[in-house]
Amino acid sequence: MPSNSIARGVRRVGNGTIRAISRAGFAARFFLAVLYHSPAAFHRLQLTAREIYFAGVLSLVVIMVSGLFVGMVLGLQGYDALNKYGAGDSLGIFVGLSLVRELGPVVAGLLFASRAGSAVTAEIGLMKTTEQLSAMEMMAVDPLARIVAPRFWGGVIAMPLLAALFSVMGVFGAYLVGVRLIGVDNGTFWGNMQAGIEFWPDVTNGIIKSVVFGVAVSLIAVFEGYDANPTAEGVSAATTRTVVGGSLAILALDFVLTVFMFRGLGTV
Amino acid sequence: MNKATMDLWVGIFVTIGLGAIVFLALKVGNLMSLETKPSYRLEANFDNIGGLKLRAPVKAAGVIVGRVEGVRLDPKTYEAVVAVRIDNGYQFSKDTIASILTSGLLGEVYIGLEAGGDPAMLADGQRIAKTQSAVVIEKLISQFLFDKASSGAPAK
Numbered sequence: 001m002p003s004n005s006i007a008r009g010v011r012r013v014g015n016g017t018i019r020a021i022s023r024a025g026f027a028a029r030f031f032l033a034v035l036y037h038s039p040a041a042f043h044r045l046q047l048t049a050r051e052i053y054f055a056g057v058l059s060l061v062v063i064m065v066s067g068l069f070v071g072m073v074l075g076l077q078g079y080d081a082l083n084k085y086g087a088g089d090s091l092g093i094f095v096g097l098s099l100v101r102e103l104g105p106v107v108a109g110l111l112f113a114s115r116a117g118s119a120v121t122a123e124i125g126l127m128k129t130t131e132q133l134s135a136m137e138m139m140a141v142d143p144l145a146r147i148v149a150p151r152f153w154g155g156v157i158a159m160p161l162l163a164a165l166f167s168v169m170g171v172f173g174a175y176l177v178g179v180r181l182i183g184v185d186n187g188t189f190w191g192n193m194q195a196g197i198e199f200w201p202d203v204t205n206g207i208i209k210s211v212v213f214g215v216a217v218s219l220i221a222v223f224e225g226y227d228a229n230p231t232a233e234g235v236s237a238a239t240t241r242t243v244v245g246g247s248l249a250i251l252a253l254d255f256v257l258t259v260f261m262f263r264g265l266g267t268v
Numbered sequence: 269m270n271k272a273t274m275d276l277w278v279g280i281f282v283t284i285g286l287g288a289i290v291f292l293a294l295k296v297g298n299l300m301s302l303e304t305k306p307s308y309r310l311e312a313n314f315d316n317i318g319g320l321k322l323r324a325p326v327k328a329a330g331v332i333v334g335r336v337e338g339v340r341l342d343p344k345t346y347e348a349v350v351a352v353r354i355d356n357g358y359q360f361s362k363d364t365i366a367s368i369l370t371s372g373l374l375g376e377v378y379i380g381l382e383a384g385g386d387p388a389m390l391a392d393g394q395r396i397a398k399t400q401s402a403v404v405i406e407k408l409i410s411q412f413l414f415d416k417a418s419s420g421a422p423a424k
Binding site for chain 2: 046049050052053056057060096100157158160161162164165167168171190193194197198199202203206207
């Protein structure tokens with residue numbers, strides 16, 4: 001029956017749309033609730049410090065090693081491309097600008113979403129599955145204040161620091177390859193970088209980006225965990241959604257932020 | 269893991285993270301040399317500023333003495349008005365010539381100042397009277413070709 005299958009298709013699309021919109025509404029309400037309960041996260045700093053440890057300290061190794069390798073690759077590729085135009089001396093500014101403006105916040109954010117965000121989602125999802133969240137509510141402990149808000153703020157605080165570390169390791173990697181290996185002059189490398197990169201707006205815009213990514217990824221991670229179906233399958237699907245949704249959110253937000261930040265440069 | 273060790277690690281993490289931001293600010297972004305010195309403002313009119321950008325350097329004898337602060341078009345004279353900030357440590361005479369120069373063929377565009385002999389010095393908010401506009405390469409080439417053509421024609 002073709003008309004029947006068409007109706008079923010329309011119904012499925014409509015159902016999916018309504019569910020997506022209501023999920024977005026729930027996410028917005030959830031975000032406000034997390035903000036409302038945030039003072040609790042700072043009132044009991046020990047809880048937030050614990051989450052900074054899990055989100056930040058344990059991500060240190062992967063962030064620093066990736067930063068080093070990304071910087072070394074940038075050094076090699078950048079020098080190869082720039083040297084064709086006799087501009088190999090501009091390696092410092094090329095590497096510095098790409099890392100500080102884009103690669104630092106974005107790649108660190110992607111790594112953060114898969115390394116820390118997925119762990120937070122799985123943890124909260126499992127707590128929900130094993131009914132620990134309901135048990136807390138029963139004991140008049142609000143899980144939003146006790147569980148969700150510290151994890152959210154732990155991620156928001158850790159993310160800019162990780163992005164800055166990523167950029168620094170990248171610059172160091174490019175220095176190793178460019179100056180030590182290829183033989184770009186040490187003074188030219190740093191001098192060009194300092195002449196071409198300003199604290200305001202280049203470095204500060206990178207920091208703003210990493211803070212925004214930290215908020216987005218942490219919110220997605222705690223929301224997906226809190227919203228997960230309380231089954232083994234549901235937790236696994238929620239973890240996947242955190243990594244996929246978090247990564248897409250970072251890349252999309254990066255485009256939007258870049259449009260706003262670098263639009264007016266060069267004119268009054 | 270007990271609380272004390274965890275606190276220690278969080279402390280280390282936050283410290284090196286903030287250290288990284290400071291490194292980016294000082295070593296990469298060169299914050300120290302930016303607007304820490306007191307400065308004064310001068311203006312100059314140009315017929316054409318070429319590719320001059322905000323924050324482009326202002327140099328005297330090749331030494332950076334300030335930065336371009338703003339560029340706008342005078343609606344009456346249709347000239348470009350460039351505002352520059354000069355470090356307080358440098359004074360320039362009233363008959364200083366400001367010209368828009370390019371370092372190398374495709375390099376950055378900057379403002380070059382050439383001091384004159386007038387004993388009176390330019391003060392905050394004053395205008396540099398003598399200016400020289402940017403050399404637009406396309407105009408130069410077309411002028412060159414035009415000269416060539418006109419000087420070459422009678423010889424034939």
